[in-house]
Amino acid sequence: MTALQSPPVSFRTVSDLLERLGNIPPERVLLHPPPGSATVEDVVEIRNRERLLCELVDGTLVEKGMGYRQSVLALALASILRSFVIPRNLGIVTGESGMMRLFAGLVRIPDVAFVSWDRVPGRRVPTEPVPSLAPDLAVEVLSESNTPAEMARKRREYFQAGVTLVWIVDPDPRTVAVYTSPTEFVTLRESDILDGGSVLPGFVLPLDQLFAELDRQGNG
Numbered sequence: 327m328t329a330l331q332s333p334p335v336s337f338r339t340v341s342d343l344l345e346r347l348g349n350i351p352p353e354r355v356l357l358h359p360p361p362g363s364a365t366v367e368d369v370v371e372i373r374n375r376e377r378l379l380c381e382l383v384d385g386t387l388v389e390k391g392m393g394y395r396q397s398v399l400a401l402a403l404a405s406i407l408r409s410f411v412i413p414r415n416l417g418i419v420t421g422e423s424g425m426m427r428l429f430a431g432l433v434r435i436p437d438v439a440f441v442s443w444d445r446v447p448g449r450r451v452p453t454e455p456v457p458s459l460a461p462d463l464a465v466e467v468l469s470e471s472n473t474p475a476e477m478a479r480k481r482r483e484y485f486q487a488g489v490t491l492v493w494i495v496d497p498d499p500r501t502v503a504v505y506t507s508p509t510e511f512v513t514l515r516e517s518d519i520l521d522g523g524s525v526l527p528g529f530v531l532p533l534d535q536l537f538a539e540l541d542r543q544g545n546g
Contacts, residue, residue, distance in 0.1 A: 348476025382433035438465035
């Protein structure tokens with residue numbers, strides 16, 4: 327992965343900061359360490375101390391947006407992907423706490439990701455809490471606090487880092503937007519079939535099977 331060191335970022339106003347982060351809700355932005363000064367070590371420290379998952383963007387800790395229904399879908403999709411990847415020994419599937427350093431100073435946490443062995447140093451599961459990796463496939467499951475600008479920035483960063491395929495899963499209209507570049511995409515609906523493209527040849531998933539997870543209920 328190409329190393330990229332971002333210059334220090336300073337913010338004149340809180341509004342400037344929020345705009346740069348994608349107009350996200352202010353409650354997701356941590357003020358300690360002060361915005362613009364946070365490091366990867368702070369990402370690890372707050373996870374260990376408070377069990378809080380934060381991404382590192384422009385030297386700022388940004389709490390990962392997630393919800394219960396989103397977690398249900400992410401876990402279901404990760405399980406389905408893993409059942410395809412593991413028997414073929416294609417690489418590693420991570421879930422919603424799999425932190426990755428895409429560039430120096432930029433940590434993202436895809437809700438689900440697939441990394442082929444060719445991208446993994448030594449072709450072994452990394453031991454670092456935040457490995458320097460760019461997945462082949464990154465999946466984001468939209469929550470209420472995710473904004474269009476935030477997701478557009480994430481897509482740009484993913485593809486700049488070398489990600490080949492991005493899936494944006496939206497639980498409410500039950501759609502999956504399949505991106506092959508930051509702006510080129512097709513939208514699949516619940517009646518469609520999702521495939522792995524060139525990243526996971528042979529992988530197919532009827533989306534009604536995935537979204538059926540949201541309709542499960544107990545007996546009686």
